[in-house]
Amino acid sequence: EECLKLLRTREVTEGEAVLACLQNVIPLSAEPVLDTCIQLYPQVQPWEVAHLCRDSPKQFLYYIHRIQASARHRQSELLQALYQDGSVLHQWLSCALAEGAPDKDALMTGTGEPRPGSHLLPWKHSADVDEILTHYSTELESVSSSSTERGSFQNSSMEKEFLLNSCRRAGYWPGYLRLCKEFGCRREALRTAVLLGDIRLLDLQHSL
Numbered sequence: 154e155e156c157l158k159l160l161r162t163r164e165v166t167e168g169e170a171v172l173a174c175l176q177n178v179i180p181l182s183a184e185p186v187l188d189t190c191i192q193l194y195p196q197v198q199p200w201e202v203a204h205l206c207r208d209s210p211k212q213f214l215y216y217i218h219r220i221q222a223s224a225r226h227r228q229s230e231l232l233q234a235l236y237q238d239g240s241v242l243h244q245w246l247s248c249a250l251a252e253g254a255p256d257k258d259a260l261m262t263g264t265g266e267p268r269p270g271s272h273l274l275p276w277k278h279s280a281d282v283d284e285i286l287t288h289y290s291t292e293l294e295s296v297s298s299s300s301t302e303r304g305s306f307q308n309s310s311m312e313k314e315f316l317l318n319s320c321r322r323a324g325y326w327p328g329y330l331r332l333c334k335e336f337g338c339r340r341e342a343l344r345t346a347v348l349l350g351d352i353r354l355l356d357l358q359h360s361l
């Protein structure tokens with residue numbers, strides 16, 4: 154508590170000292186530490202918080218949700234910083250797919266195929282996943298339509314593969330089907346819909 158007080162009152166300001174203090178206190182009282190990290194932005198950046206929470210999806214999602222509940226000007230600044238850092242977005246997605254997810258056996262077979270009806274199971278952090286996918290879809294569409302640089306297209310392909318693989322490995326079939334549709338993976342989308350055994354998904358995928 155004394156350490157956090159020193160940080161909030163700016164009595165400790167040197168970068169390494171601030172991070173050392175946060176690192177020492179977070180195992181004891183994570184939520185006050187993460188609230189302090191938001192107060193200390195931009196001195197404490199989202200990637201630094203991601204590192205502090207690297208072993209705890211629950212803690213990192215708490216940080217994200219506190220940002221989303223912040224005052225509008227603070228929320229805007231922090232979300233912009235989040236969206237500009239690919240590694241932080243990757244961690245956010247991984248945390249949202251891991252924390253409070255349905256049982257893996259209920260989502261897929263032993264060979265990794267979708268279980269019928271498993272796309273209807275509730276996910277605790279589906280809103281987080283959908284927000285991230287929406288952001289990526291917008292960014293990737295922008296890259297595809299406006300950039301002619303080879304490196305940009307290579308990065309775009311890598312991001313698409315990361316998103317598809319993340320949703321598939323987790324068994325997050327609503328997101329996987331959405332990405333298959335957006336990325337033009339027609340055959341895989343139809344195959345997945347059939348395995349899930351829901352004819353309504355075939356209706357949703359008719360444009361493929």
